[in-house]
Amino acid sequence: MSMQETVKPPVRPGQEIEVTVHGLGSSGEGVARYEGLTIFVPGGAPGDRLLARVQEVKRNYARAALVQVLEPSPDRVTPVCPVAGECGGCPLQHIAYEAQLRLKRQQVVDALERLGKLSGVTVHPTLGMAEPWEYRNKAQFPVGWRAGRVIAGFFAPGTHRIVDIERCAIQHPVANRILAAVKELAGRYGVPIYDEGTHTGVLRHVLARVGRRTGEAMAVLVTNGPEFPHGRTIARELMARIPELVSVVQNINPVRTNVVLGRESRVLAGRDSITDSIGDLEFSISPVSFFQVNPAQTEVLYGKALEYAGLTGSETVIDLYCGIGTISLFLARQCREVIGIEWVEEAVEDAWENAARNGIRNVRFIAGDAAVEMPRLAAEGVRADVVVLDPPRKGCEEPVLQAIAQMAPRRVVYVSCNAASLARDLGRLAGMGYRTVEVQPVDMFPHTAHVECVARVEREGT
Known part of the structure; x- marks a missing residue:
């Protein structure tokens, strides 16, 4: 066969095939051969024998729809949510929770070995x-x-077709009540509903935030x-109907975009923010603030990050991608100084406010791009004993990792x-003299394919 000839795929669209699922893809789909x-x-769940109908064929893979479970996996369960298969928000609800935890660990192991070469x-x-269940404090x-x-x-997955729901099993019950009330009131008062196709109408999204510890709630329309x-x-009727509501805000987003929130917000009733706490630290949360959506597991995650940092009280710590200062403030109570870097200016303003609210003074925050600010600090001779980083999903840019290596901290704590x-960046750090010792996966988002991790990374020779 000449190199120009291509191998014909063994399947075609519309064909029904029997397969056995052996793993999960990055989006939670079953993977078979x-x-x-x-x-x-x-x-599909690992261990399932399925009848599937091929929908799309590519050179190296195909996608298929589940037609029938011929032989269920021992880990297959009945989803709690009636629209679990249609909505796509919880793609693992059909898998027993203990099995989900095992599969997420394996996802991390595979990534470290295959992508990080570790x-x-x-x-x-x-x-x-x-x-x-009911763990999320934010719903959109x-x-x-x-x-x-x-x-x-x-x-619905891969579309902009709305799956109407009455209750989401992973959202806080107050968020579900807010949604039901807004739907009823918008219908009663004849509020024009946004049409994505024509970019007309008024009401686009309902965002609900709930303070897990304080019980305070916010509705953003x-x-x-x-x-x-x-x-x-x-807004007044919402406040009267839902006692937990302390804030109803109108957010204005006139742009034709998939981004939910616009730049301008107006208070319709109550306050402009709610408060919540992680551990014994209190935080102010505005409509646009980033705040971990699962506070219970956030305490687990941050506790592990603190443990891996190994602080004694004398260290300078740099906290990259620090958001509103949540990790920074936890670190600050166990070290000499924390320098937080965050590119979203509004988040930095919240970070300063949260530090003041909690009486923490040994922190300072820099509004800027970590890929610019870290090399600048390194060039100025700033040195860190420990670097903690919690980057977005895409991970770190090369200048950030190079600046970390230049500062030569004894330890790096990577939250991902x-x-x-994570695996890609840990592989890069290995080439700069840093050894990944251990990784702790934390399930921040049960019934989804996402897994959070904390990695302890040490400079070789320490």
Whole structure:
């Protein structure tokens, strides 16, 4: 066969095939093999024998829809949510929770070995939740109009078709009550509902935030412009109906975009923020603030980060991608100084406010791009004993890692929400003289494919 000839795939669209699922993909879909070709089947559980219908064929893989479970995996369970298969927000609800934890650990192990080319790293069992339901303190619901009524829920996978819901099993109960009330009130007062296709209408999204410790709640009604018919009336009725609500805010987003929130917010009723706490630290949360969505597991995650930092009280710590200062403030109580770097200016303002609120003075925050600020600090001779970083899903840019190596901290604590980018960056750090000792997966998002990790990385020779 000449090199120009291509091997014909063993499947075609529309063909029904029997496969056995052996693993999970990065989005939670089942992974199987058919005559050597990788087949992705959403809704499959490792150990399932399935009948699947091929939908899309590529050179190295195919995607198929689940037709029938011929022989269920021992780990297959009935989903709690009636729209679990349609919504796509919880792609692992059909897998027993203990099995989810094992699979997430394996996802980390595989990434470290295949992408990071790392061996000998201890990966601990995933730390899960005793009650992995109703854990989210933040919900974003797109709003639509269908069959003469207001609908809201989540987008079906790979589409902008709204799956209407009455209750989400992983959201805080107050968030579900906020959603139900807004749908009813918007329908009663005839608020024009946003149409994504024509970019017309008013109400686009409902965002709910709930303080897990304080019980305070916020409703953010995202509109397509400053006009909001009956907005204040709806806000007052929401406050009267839901006692936990202390804030109802209109957020204005007139841009044709997939980004939920716009730049301008107006208080319709109550306050402009809510408060919540992690451990014994209190934080102010605005409509646009980043705050971990699972506070119970956040305490587990931060506790492990503190343990891995190994602080004695004399260290200078740099906290990269520090957000509103959550990790920074935990670190500050056990070291000499923390320097936090965050590119979102509003988050830095919140970080300063949160430090003052908690009486913590040995921190300072820099508003800027870590890829610019870290090399600048390194060039100025700033040295850190420990660097803690919690980057976005894409991981770190090369200048950040190079600046860390130039500062030569004895220890790096890497908090990650993406095992693939974590593995890639740990592999890069290995080439700069840093050894990954151990990784602790933490299940921040039960019933989803996401896994958070904390890695302890030490400079060779320390």
